[in-house]
Amino acid sequence: MGVIIPLIFLGVMGYALFKRVKIYDEFTAGVGEGARFTLSVLPCLAAVFMMCELFEASGLSAMLEKTLAPVFSAFGIPKELTKLTLMKPFSGSGSLALLTEIIKKYGADSYIARCASVCFGSSETAFYISAVYFAGLKKKRLAIPLIIVLFSGFLATVLGCQLCKFM
Amino acid sequence: MNFIFTAVLMLSIAMLAVVSPESALSSMLAGAERTLAVCASLFAIYAVWCGLSRVAEKSGLSAGMAKALMPLTGKIFASQNKNALEYTSMNLACNLLGLGGASTPYAVKAVRAFEEDGNFFAQSLLFVINATSVQIVPATVIALRAGAGSASPSDIFLPSLVCTVFSTAFAVGLFIVWTKLKKFKGRKRFKKSKGQNG
Known part of the structure; x- marks a missing residue:
């Protein structure tokens, strides 16, 4: 490669x-x-x-993480991944650091680390991309495309956590 | 974006005013400082790939590639704008090859070229495709797992591929449905809803 x-x-x-x-x-x-x-x-x-x-x-982000952890668990996303799932759309370097931490903590071949790897690889930093692509344009009607992207990213994470159980 | 920015900013500052007022200014400064670091690496990527892409453009190489893909991209992005489609094809090609750094400058150029025609559909579609990631081989993650002593670092390849294909296909589908619905609703109601969305 x-x-x-x-x-x-x-x-x-x-x-x-x-x-x-x-x-x-x-x-x-x-x-x-x-x-x-x-x-x-x-x-x-x-x-x-x-x-x-x-x-x-x-501390709002920690509060959000705490509130959403049970919701995410209900969708089959382990609570250890709540922060990564929330961080990914905002910061590439931040979520990469989180991923490294998770892999180190739980071991590279653990279920949690494999889920984290799949989630990290299957989505992008949507907010960052939207800022870069649409900088300098007059009309920024981005709300709906952004929501669509975030929603699909979330569904992909749910799917990834299920797939990692047997793949 | 105006709404999100204002809401998050004001809530956070209000919270900080109660919890630790002295850290409000320092965190804003830290954020601004991080911008410079990110812009430095962004410029490094741009310098390499914009330089090369300009050479590819002037030699007629990217135009040739774009021409081959034109029937497809032209239809998908509902555009006849040759420059924009050229950048779009190069962006998609770089993405599929896993050259994330190279794809960004093409996307920015494509979005600006589509702006000339006011082609909001193409701009958003390109954004949706890029923001849901279309990478085939997650090279960074595989390298990271290999470094951490995984028995088979690339065994996440298949689930990652399934997830990324799913998220991109789902988002594109949803976006197209939304565009169709918006057209269907008609102009008057669209104007109303636009006020709410913005």
Whole structure:
């Protein structure tokens, strides 16, 4: 698998050379585009991260976790995974840290760790993606698509926890 | 987003005002600081992949690939916008290959290109597909489990694949149904509901 990335680079560069593209000039221009993208998402990310930090610091997130644990259990999601399930839509690095912790605590081949791995791999950080994709657009009618994404992510987690019992 | 942001922010701050007023400012600053760290890694990803994608674009490589996929993507995303469809196909291709970093810049470009036509359907559909994850091999998780001494680190491959395919298919289906319903409801009621959703 690891060889894919070098091959892609070699392939694209080789083809561009053949087509007489000024590779350095275009590559630099591309990096410039990247810099502008980064700047355009910065304000949205700052606002979202401030909100997340406050939410965590105020103890509201721990309260939410406590309230939702029995609800999640009713759907077959182990209570050890409540925090991961809640964290995943908001923060990729945060949920990766949680996953590492869970794997260490319960052992890589335990049911809990396998469930956590499946849940982590089967969804994305929806809030982060929405902030990045829709930064700088005038109309942001995102509510319904976001709800749909979160709902399907939740169902996938429920499904994952069942599948891990026998797969 | 305006509603969520305001509600969560005010509730949290109100709570903090009671529990520990001095940590309100420091957590906001911590959040802003984290933004810089994330933006730094985001820029690193963009610098590599935007650079390469620009070279691929100028050589006509991505246009060629997009053209091959055009009948399919054009129909799914209800668009004739060549640039937008080009970015969309590259985004989907990168996703399937598991190049998460490479797919993001294409998605951002595609969303902005669809904006020219006011194609909200295509923008949201692309968001729904990306946000439910379409990765085939969960490489990070497998590496993590191997590092933690798992007997067979890749045995989560099958359940992960089932879950990710399910979540994407379900979300796309639900989104299409919602779009159809919205059209069906008619303009007047749509305007009303839009006020509530926003």
